[in-house]
Amino acid sequence: MANGVFIHREDSIYRDTPAVSYHFPKQYLERARACIGDWILYYEPVKVRQSRGYWAIARVESVVPDPDQPGMYYAMIEPGSFLQFSTPVPFVLDGTVVERGLLNEQAKISGRAQAAVRPISTQDFIRIVNLGLRDEDEMLPRRDEPAAENRVREDGPAFHFEERERVQQLVSRPLRDRAFRRTVLDAYDARCALTGLKLINGGGRAEAEAAHIRPVEANGPDIVSNGLALSGTVHWMFDRGLLSLGDDLSILVSRHVNDRDSIMALLNRSGHARLPARAADHPHPLFLGWHRETCFKG
Structure with missing residues (x-):
């Protein structure tokens, strides 16, 4: 097993769904196989406009041939392992390349940086993950919040892990919930996607919650793309299948809703969800389809 870096870009010609699978040609097969059972970093090249750099981690479960394209393969991501960083990590930070294994003997960036799939040292992997999962300035939700004058910081110490505990930390639900909350609230500007409400209390805490x-x-x-920023009541309704979204992001209201007029008055007048600025952050049809088929009480 070995850690790796998988290069991904939104406009890729490959059929990537980062949280599910990574599509790549045969030339990278052995490198990808070396990562089976271990964690990889997703990286967006600096040539991409507004590049996120190193932006997520995931664990590779298996590598399988693409049944439709000879010579192509999929690295299948272990369900539940994908995690988007709360703080994307740039390729160069404070004038220094964060993936130091890419530097040659002359301290210049080597050609390895161009490889779509490449190994990464444990030290570099840990450094980047620790940078990516910092949670400073997080806009925590309003639940169980003490009065401002008596508040103790709710977010605890900065995240940090060492090699011996990396698996336990990276699957930690509290850590994942915190990172997911921050990335979703940042993408939606702490505004409810279905009502447009952006409520921030006096302590700087957002009313909106991050819903899967x-x-x-x-x-x-x-x-x-598997998340929505939702106000508390709307979150409750979404989780119980009283609200959903079409693939065109139209808001769907269950026929089981009582007081329908009041609910409709609360929702966006456009009848559609408000979306993040970045297209890659929009709700993905794969997840929306699951919610409609499994949860929504049409």
């Missing part, structure tokens, strides 16, 4: 479209219990990944 396909829940964790059903192997829903911790990626923004």
Whole structure:
């Protein structure tokens, strides 16, 4: 087993669904196989406009041939392992390349940086994960919040892990919930996607909550495209199948809703969800379809 870096970009010609599978040609087969059972980093190249750099981690479960394209393969991601960073990590930070294994003897960036699949040292992997999962300035939800004058920080110490505990930490639900909450609230500007409400209390805490479209219990990944920023009541209704979204992001209201007029008055007048600025963060049809088929009480 070995850690690796998988290069992914939104406009890729490959059929990647980062939280589910990574598509690659045969030339990278042995490198990808070396990562089976271990964690990889997703990286977006600096040439991509507004590149996120190193932006997520996942664990490779298996590598299988693409049945439709000879010479192509999929690295299948272990369900529930994908996690989007709360703080994307740039390729160069404070003037230094964060993936130091890419530097040659002359301290220049080597050609290895161009490889779509490449190994990464444990030291570099840990460094990048620790940078990516920092949670400073997090806009925590309003639940159980003490009065401002008596508040003790709710977010605890900064995340940090060492090699011996990396698996336990990276599957930790509290850590994942915190990172998911921050990435979703950042993407939606802390505004409810279905009502447009953006309520921030006096302590700087957001009223909106981060909702999984396909829940964790059903192997829903911790990626923004599987999330929505929702106000508390709307979150409750969404989880219980009283609200959902079409693939065109139209808001669907269950026929089982009582007081329908009041609910309709609360929702966006456009009849559609408000979306993050970045297209890759929009709700993915794969997860929306699951919610409609499994949860929604049409």
